[in-house]
Amino acid sequence: MSKDYFDATSGCWDEMRATFYTERLRERAFQAAGVRAGALSADIGAGTGFITEGLVQRGLRVIAVDQSAAMLAEVRQKMADAVDSRQGDAELLPIDDGAVDFAFANMVLHHVSSPARAIQEMARILRPGGTLVVTDLDEHDDVALRDAHCDRWMGFKRGDMESWLLAAALTDIEIGCVDERCCESTAKLTMFVASARKRPAPSIPPGPIVALVYRIPPESRTEMVAFLRRAFPLYERPGGIRMGLFESADEPGLVLELVAYDSDEAYLRDQERVERDPKLREVLAEWKRLVNGPVEVRRMRPLAI
Numbered sequence: 001m002s003k004d005y006f007d008a009t010s011g012c013w014d015e016m017r018a019t020f021y022t023e024r025l026r027e028r029a030f031q032a033a034g035v036r037a038g039a040l041s042a043d044i045g046a047g048t049g050f051i052t053e054g055l056v057q058r059g060l061r062v063i064a065v066d067q068s069a070a071m072l073a074e075v076r077q078k079m080a081d082a083v084d085s086r087q088g089d090a091e092l093l094p095i096d097d098g099a100v101d102f103a104f105a106n107m108v109l110h111h112v113s114s115p116a117r118a119i120q121e122m123a124r125i126l127r128p129g130g131t132l133v134v135t136d137l138d139e140h141d142d143v144a145l146r147d148a149h150c151d152r153w154m155g156f157k158r159g160d161m162e163s164w165l166l167a168a169a170l171t172d173i174e175i176g177c178v179d180e181r182c183c184e185s186t187a188k189l190t191m192f193v194a195s196a197r198k199r200p201a202p203s204i205p206p207g208p209i210v211a212l213v214y215r216i217p218p219e220s221r222t223e224m225v226a227f228l229r230r231a232f233p234l235y236e237r238p239g240g241i242r243m244g245l246f247e248s249a250d251e252p253g254l255v256l257e258l259v260a261y262d263s264d265e266a267y268l269r270d271q272e273r274v275e276r277d278p279k280l281r282e283v284l285a286e287w288k289r290l291v292n293g294p295v296e297v298r299r300m301r302p303l304a305i
């Protein structure tokens, strides 16, 4: 099991790691993220803190997560109070929603059972506008390497990585090469760096706003969020309209859906479109089915002050 393997190798991981990949990989990951001093970052599957240490050196605060207590003990020994270390699973991160500016996972996803789930978790903990970076092996056929290091996945197809990032509703996806090979002296496997951003919080356009307040029943929450993720881009496509979803900080399940327009004309165009377009009528019917309760609707105009 990978946990036993990493518990056992924690004491010599730094030397082993240096034979697999070097600081060049870390630099490439930081460059892809655009890290900045003062920001808060998560290092998922932190190991002995290879990524964490580089982030701390650049003035970031770090939450280091790993399944292995022995690995985290090494992190604490090196960086003591500079790092918030948390034992936990990459597929169920012990970090609140929207808490961090950056999330890194270096050479971790080939150990988890569901990489798609781990990416969704990284997306969940990002603040709007935050960036995640995954660095890992391209798909390979080196069975001996997999067995020696208890890997679950023999690297990844970049196309799969892209699909998982898209499914986590991330934007600005970029997947590129790393300028070095893993296990340079022996296997020479290629690696990729994948970065993506969580949609930024909507800025408020200057026109009218329609505010819809309703409750999402707990049993349809997951379905509703997935539905809105697909529906918002459909409504926003013609331009002149931005949509955002907010949840009450006090009453879980109570949400505010904001539809903000650039102008009165954009609002009127949208009303016409919703009536005429069969696809949008279908989407509206599906939304009503999922809400299945009263909706308070308020149309507001900007007030010059």
Ligand SMILES: C[S@@+](CC[C@H](N)C(=O)[O-])C[C@H]1O[C@@H](n2cnc3c(N)ncnc32)[C@H](O)[C@@H]1O
Residues within 6 Å of the ligand: 002, 003, 006, 007, 017, 044, 045, 046, 047, 048, 049, 050, 051, 065, 066, 067, 068, 071, 088, 089, 090, 091, 105, 106, 107, 108, 111, 112, 113
């Ligand atoms: C190959 S090491 C990489 C460590 C570090 N990121 C680095 O670059 O040196 C993989 C790390 O991921 C951790 N890991 C593996 N599966 C995990 C999971 N499901 N949840 C959390 N950590 C995991 C292991 O304990 C190990 O420390």
